[in-house]
Amino acid sequence: MADIRVTELDFADIKQNLKNYLKSQDEFSDYDFDGAGLNVLLDVLAYNTHYNALLAHLQANEMFIDTAIKRSSVVSIAKTLGYIPRSSTASRARVNLVVTPTVDTAATSLTLMPSVKFTSSVNNVNYTFNVANEYTAVKTNGVFTFNNVDLLEGNKVTNSFIVAADTVSGPFVVPNAFLDETTFSVGVRSSTSAIDNVTYSRATSIIDIANTSTAFWLEENPDGLFQIVFGDDIIGKKLAAGNVVTVQYLACNGPNANGANSFTLAGTINGEPSVDITVVNKSASGSFKESIDEIRFNAPKYNATRNRAVTSQDYRSLILSEFSRAKSVAVWGGDENDPPIYGKVFITLDPKDGEVITDADKDFISESILRPRSVLSIQHEFVDVDYLYAGFEVDIKYNPRNTALTANEISSEVRQGVEAYFNTNLKTLDKTFLYSQFVDYIKLLLPNIIVGVLAKMKLQRRVEFVTSTSNSKTVRFLTSIVPETLRSTNFSVSVNDTTYTAFIKDFSNTDTIDFTGTGTLKLMDVDTHNVLNGALGTINYTTGVVVINNLTILSYFGNATELRLTVIPQELGKNIAPSVIPITETSLFATTPSPSRNSIIDLDDSEADTTSNLSPGLIVTVSPYISNN
Amino acid sequence: MSIIRPYRLYKDIDLAFTPHPETGDVAKKLDVNAVKQSLKNLMFTQYNERLFQPKIGSPLYGLLFEPMDPITVEGMRQTIELLIQNYEPRIILDQIDIVPNYDENTYELSIFFTVVGIPLPISFSTILQRLR
Numbered sequence: 001m002a003d004i005r006v007t008e009l010d011f012a013d014i015k016q017n018l019k020n021y022l023k024s025q026d027e028f029s030d031y032d033f034d035g036a037g038l039n040v041l042l043d044v045l046a047y048n049t050h051y052n053a054l055l056a057h058l059q060a061n062e063m064f065i066d067t068a069i070k071r072s073s074v075v076s077i078a079k080t081l082g083y084i085p086r087s088s089t090a091s092r093a094r095v096n097l098v099v100t101p102t103v104d105t106a107a108t109s110l111t112l113m114p115s116v117k118f119t120s121s122v123n124n125v126n127y128t129f130n131v132a133n134e135y136t137a138v139k140t141n142g143v144f145t146f147n148n149v150d151l152l153e154g155n156k157v158t159n160s161f162i163v164a165a166d167t168v169s170g171p172f173v174v175p176n177a178f179l180d181e182t183t184f185s186v187g188v189r190s191s192t193s194a195i196d197n198v199t200y201s202r203a204t205s206i207i208d209i210a211n212t213s214t215a216f217w218l219e220e221n222p223d224g225l226f227q228i229v230f231g232d233d234i235i236g237k238k239l240a241a242g243n244v245v246t247v248q249y250l251a252c253n254g255p256n257a258n259g260a261n262s263f264t265l266a267g268t269i270n271g272e273p274s275v276d277i278t279v280v281n282k283s284a285s286g287s288f289k290e291s292i293d294e295i296r297f298n299a300p301k302y303n304a305t306r307n308r309a310v311t312s313q314d315y316r317s318l319i320l321s322e323f324s325r326a327k328s329v330a331v332w333g334g335d336e337n338d339p340p341i342y343g344k345v346f347i348t349l350d351p352k353d354g355e356v357i358t359d360a361d362k363d364f365i366s367e368s369i370l371r372p373r374s375v376l377s378i379q380h381e382f383v384d385v386d387y388l389y390a391g392f393e394v395d396i397k398y399n400p401r402n403t404a405l406t407a408n409e410i411s412s413e414v415r416q417g418v419e420a421y422f423n424t425n426l427k428t429l430d431k432t433f434l435y436s437q438f439v440d441y442i443k444l445l446l447p448n449i450i451v452g453v454l455a456k457m458k459l460q461r462r463v464e465f466v467t468s469t470s471n472s473k474t475v476r477f478l479t480s481i482v483p484e485t486l487r488s489t490n491f492s493v494s495v496n497d498t499t500y501t502a503f504i505k506d507f508s509n510t511d512t513i514d515f516t517g518t519g520t521l522k523l524m525d526v527d528t529h530n531v532l533n534g535a536l537g538t539i540n541y542t543t544g545v546v547v548i549n550n551l552t553i554l555s556y557f558g559n560a561t562e563l564r565l566t567v568i569p570q571e572l573g574k575n576i577a578p579s580v581i582p583i584t585e586t587s588l589f590a591t592t593p594s595p596s597r598n599s600i601i602d603l604d605d606s607e608a609d610t611t612s613n614l615s616p617g618l619i620v621t622v623s624p625y626i627s628n629n
Numbered sequence: 630m631s632i633i634r635p636y637r638l639y640k641d642i643d644l645a646f647t648p649h650p651e652t653g654d655v656a657k658k659l660d661v662n663a664v665k666q667s668l669k670n671l672m673f674t675q676y677n678e679r680l681f682q683p684k685i686g687s688p689l690y691g692l693l694f695e696p697m698d699p700i701t702v703e704g705m706r707q708t709i710e711l712l713i714q715n716y717e718p719r720i721i722l723d724q725i726d727i728v729p730n731y732d733e734n735t736y737e738l739s740i741f742f743t744v745v746g747i748p749l750p751i752s753f754s755t756i757l758q759r760l761r
Contacts (some may be wrong), residue, residue: 011681028657030641034685034716035667035674037644037658047680 009053015046065296072222074292078299082307084204085220085295087181089324090252091153091286093120093129093260094358097146098276099269101139110144111136116269118151120260120283127153127257128266129283130250144272153257153286154180154250162192163243170216170239171227176251177289179226183250186216186228191242205307206235213237254288281358287324309374315345322369325361327352330429330578334381336596338580345374348383348598350429383595388478388576389460390433391566391604391617392418394442397452397625407622410446414620417445422603433601435574451625459569459576460604460617461546462562465553472551475565476580477544478599479573483508483519486539486546489564489612490526492554495533499554501526503613504565506539506546515570516542523551526613544573557612564606564614576601638746639663639719644670664719664744665753671712687712693759697734702727705757709740719745734758 008014019042022031030036061067065077075085095118099110112135117128132150157179161172186200203215215236221227228247231237239245261282265275290298301317309315315331330348334341347365351357366380374380398410405413421441426433435457442453459479465471488504503526506519518540523533537548546565553563569576578599604617641663643656658666674686687708695701706725713720723741730737736757743750 028640028642030639030663030667033667033719034682035669035671036663037642037666037670040644040670040679041642043680043682050681 009050009057011046011050014049014053015042018042018045065299068296069292071224071292074295074299075220075224076222078295079219081299081303082205083295083299083302083321084218085290086287086321086324087226088178088252088254088289089182089285089287090180090250091127091255091257091260091283092132092281093151093153093263093279093283094281095149095151095263096278096280097144097149097269098278099137099144099146099272100142100274100276101144101272102274103271107139109136109138110270110272112146112149112269117266118263118277119266120257120263122257122260122283125256127253127260128155129153129257129260129263130156148280151263151283152180152183152250152252153260153283154178154183154252156248157251158246158248160247161245163239163241163245165241168230168239168241169232170229171219171221172245172247173221173223173225173227174247174249175225176249177225178251178253179249180252181218181226181249183248184218185248187246187248188214188239189244189246190240192244194244197246200230203236209236211235211237252286255286258284258286285325285361287352290324305373307373309370312345314373315347315370318369318373319347319349319365323349323361323365325352325357326350328428328430330597332579332595332597336579338594338596343377344379344381346381346383346595346598348385348429348595350385350600383598385429386595386599387462387602388578388599389462389602389604389606389617390576391458391460391606391615393456393458393619394418394621395452395454395456396442396450396620396622398446398449398622399451399626400624401626403446403449405446405449407624410449411620411622413445414442414450414622415618417442418618418620419603422601426601426603429600430578430597431601432577433575451627457569457574458566458604460564460566460606462564463548464562465551467553467555470550470552471548473548474594475546475548476594476599477546477567477569478578478580479544479576480515480570481539481541481544481573482568482570483513483515483517483541485568486519486521487566487613489556489560489609489614491556491560491563491612493523493532493552494554495523500532501557502532504536504548504563508541514541521546521548541570544569558609560609560612560614564612639744641666660747661744661749661751664717665751668713668717668720668740668753669755671716672709685716689757693736693757697729697731702729702736705736705738709738713742721745723750 008017019031022028028038031038031042033039062070062073065074068074068077078085101107112131114131114134116131120127120129129151132152135146135149137144137146157176159174187197188200189197198214200214200216203209203217209215211233213236215231217229218226219229230239259282261279263277269275298317298321302321305314305317309318312331316329319326319329326349328350332346334344334346349357362382370380394414396410396414421438425431439453439455443450459477461475461477463473463475484506486506490501490503493500493502502523504521505524506521508514508517508519510517518538520535521537521539522531523536525532536551539546578597578601580594580596606614606617608614608616639660641658643658644666647656649656672687672689675690676686676688677683679685689705689708692701692705705727709725713722721743726739728737738757739752739754741750741752
């Protein structure tokens with residue numbers, strides 16, 4: 001008797017296995033003819049097997065977080081890892097309000113209640129913004145001034161549930177998919193007619209929860225809605241039949257309301273209609289609830305932290321899981337700085353597109369997310385993102401016999417490909433640029449058509465100098481630099497009371513160019529190329545560290561608002577990792593330590609600008625090449 | 630009258646699932662009858678009817694709803710020829726007669742063939758009529 005193989009999932013393979021089995025008997029012989037009755041029976045058998053195999057396969061897939069497709073499965077697995085997916089978050093704006101009293105002119109103080117609403121419009125859609133907290137202002141110079149008032153987008157919703165005898169611990173499903181969990185509050189009354197209201201607080205674990213604790217847990221149910229669960233009189237207080245649970249929250253529109261920068265008061269502030277509104281921060285940071293892919297990424301990492309912030313990975317996971325506005329996070333110990341600083345953890349946040357991470361956000365991350373979980377005495381310090389721009393002159397040789405594309409079309413294809421490469425592989429923290437991978441990528445954009453790629457690379461840092469002020473800056477290119485290739489954009493500078501258009505250039509300190517040596521930065525006159533300042537700073541060709549001392553820029557040219565320094569990396573330095581290797585732990589003089597991992601490698605998007613001596617960031621030249629062999 | 634000798638070349642089950650009067654097993658179709666059953670199955674199976682095998686079958690059902698004219702008749706003939714050529718290698722086709730009966734709105738179909746390994750002329754006749 002033939003063996004029946006059970007590994008196949010496809011209908012055709014299963015049917016073939018059945019035919020192979022029938023070949024070993026002589027009772028029936030027509031199974032291999034498509035019109036035969038036996039063939040129809042084989043269809044039924046094979047379909048049934050295929051159906052069961054597929055079902056088993058799907059079930060197995062849904063059991064693991066890496067392969068689960070349904071949100072309910074991913075959420076359920078995440079729940080066993082102690083991870084609750086984030087809800088939608090309301091867009092948040094910050095305004096200053098000046099209220100001129102016209103009704104109660106004798107009042108000396110005014111309270112801004114959370115019930116006050118403002119309206120705004122984004123993309124011609126109106127949104128309601130609510131005052132986030134209660135604010136009080138004292139009358140000064142005849143007006144009430146409220147500074148830094150936080151506004152949250154959304155509509156306030158209240159739902160009530162009457163507790164039945166079989167649901168004394170819940171769950172109570174909140175029937176709104178767009179709730180913002182950070183605005184969620186729960187109160188419990190003893191009966192429908194009672195006026196007592198006990199506020200329950202949200203618990204995320206069972207630590208410090210006694211049998212009398214008025215706590216509730218919030219979790220996502222299989223339908224994608226949030227539900228609240230109460231205790232069982234062992235962990236957390238149980239409700240009683242007839243109790244009334246009232247929940248209040250903001251139902252928000254997530255990121256749709258981001259970008260509102262003009263607000264109108266809807267109604268009055270405690271009866272006062274006259275208010276002058278100044279926007280401090282336009283609305284930002286609204287987001288939809290955590291996606292399946294985000295949960296898949298965050299849940300295991302969150303679980304690995306065991307709710308403690310010890311390793312850099314712990315920090316990253318905790319921040320990403322509880323702070324929705326960061327696209328990526330880089331965390332490193334101060335021992336990686338140059339020179340090292342012990343006892344500190346450095347954090348760089350790369351905000352999502354269109355987002356702004358404010359000081360209040362950093363305080364929230366530090367005090368609410370990290371402090372309760374981090375090791376004692378460790379300090380957290382935030383470092384701004386520093387962009388390193390890579391520009392290219394790409395020379396493409398293509399075989400015209402293998403394509404109908406024109407040189408311009410190939411150029412456009414390559415240009416889009418390079419942009420896509422940076423969007424996909426770089427542009428976030430902790431990503432390394434690998435030169436050979438980049439060249440291979442370009443070559444494979446049009447296989448058989450592109451036969452040769454030469455990518456000349458340059459690196460650019462953009463440094464903001466406050467104009468008309470003496471500035472000293474240290475700029476790090478994170479890689480070794482070809483001597484005498486540093487150029488800056490043009491700027492206006494005053495030397496001995498004469499105004500010049502100048503630029504910065506480096507000169508090697510040795511007569512023979514030394515690729516491991518140092519150089520001197522000089523300030524040059526654009527018109528005459530005379531040296532205006534022969535000791536503007538230093539450059540180290542091995543480490544790529546450029547130091548500019550006491551430079552006073554009067555103004556920039558064109559639309560420029562910053563000084564752009566461009567260098568060419570050495571051949572061995574074309575792979576760029578966004579980290580600074582500490583060279584020494586001791587220093588003879590006071591230095592400002594440089595953070596090591598706050599750089600993001602981005603594509604140089606510069607456009608040609610002759611007034612400021614700026615060349616395009618990406619140049620693609622395409623020429624035909626036909627081999628004679 | 631010639632009697633077809635049971636060659637036992639082809640053995641299939643009877644799709645009518647008629648039980649054997651003695652054993653109660655499903656009855657068998659043998660040789661020419663097996664081939665005839667197969668031909669009938671193929672002709673009356675529509676495209677996309679068989680799971681995962683959308684091309685097995687014929688568009689005969691559809692052609693019954695076309696205007697009753699020589700073009701449709703020719704279409705039917707070619708359909709059956711192609712069907713036998715593709716899916717029934719046991720049949721050596723001799724002739725297909727399709728006679729439209731305009732009064733009854735039916736086609737009288739006769740297929741004359743021999744079966745590989747059985748040197749006897751076989752005919753298969755049926756009436757094609759649309760039911761709705």
